[in-house]
Amino acid sequence: DTxxxxxxxYLVTQMGNDKSIKCEQNLGHDTMYWYKQDSKKFLxxxxxxxxxxxIINETVPNRFSPKSPDxxxxxxxxxxxxxxDSAVYFCASSLAGGGETQYFGPGTRLLVL
Amino acid sequence: SQELEQSPQSxxxxxxxxxxxxxxxxxxxxxxxxxxxxxxxxxxxxxxLQKGGEEKSHEKITAxxxxxxxxxxxxxxxxxxxxxxxxxxxxDSYSSGNTPLVFGKGTRLSVIA
Numbered sequence: 001d002t003x004x005x006x007x008x009x010y011l012v013t014q015m016g017n018d019k020s021i022k023c024e025q026n027l028g029h030d031t032m033y034w035y036k037q038d039s040k041k042f043l044x045x046x047x048x049x050x051x052x053x054x055i056i057n058e059t060v061p062n063r064f065s066p067k068s069p070d071x072x073x074x075x076x077x078x079x080x081x082x083x084x085d086s087a088v089y090f091c092a093s094s095l096a097g098g099g100e101t102q103y104f105g106p107g108t109r110l111l112v113l
Numbered sequence: 114s115q116e117l118e119q120s121p122q123s124x125x126x127x128x129x130x131x132x133x134x135x136x137x138x139x140x141x142x143x144x145x146x147x148x149x150x151x152x153x154x155x156x157x158x159x160x161x162l163q164k165g166g167e168e169k170s171h172e173k174i175t176a177x178x179x180x181x182x183x184x185x186x187x188x189x190x191x192x193x194x195x196x197x198x199x200x201x202x203x204x205d206s207y208s209s210g211n212t213p214l215v216f217g218k219g220t221r222l223s224v225i226a
Binding site: 004033035040041042043044045048056058090092099101102103104106107 | 143144146148153154155156157158161163199201203205212213214215216218219221
């Protein structure tokens, strides 16, 4: 069983479109995250949710809106996609609290044309 | 804000050789994580270090955290093609609470026969 899964794995879309990426974890974790990895492979936190509540929101355009319908899911919706949004987006989860190992999904490769 | 610097940025070694990757933090590390990333896959958790002077091993990979908790090294003994990938160090960005990870820029390892 996949611990942290993301769909879709690949996403190619036109500028200006709205798209969503879904993430699910079956580890029973309380905390979920979205990270963005740019073309230079630099991985940066975007959002962190704990028990469905937004905990951390880094400097991310408000075109990005995370939604957590329950503890096991954290979806990322992106409005009005721009070329610069092209990246790999990783979902991760962990138990609550500092010092807990984060487990990552396989990533969603987004290409905006 | 905390920053992690990894060195080298890339490394090409012959199969069977040993190698070391370093990760230096701008601040005291509360938790240091090593992940491996292969193309098309998510991040695979390798090891986590928390205590100064701590050392952990898994198969042919050994990670150490220095006494001052500002530097970690990852050592691979007798490298194999399966070790190829991008190695990322990540650190808890806060001392407690729900902490996203701050990542280094990664070290790309190639192992040639």
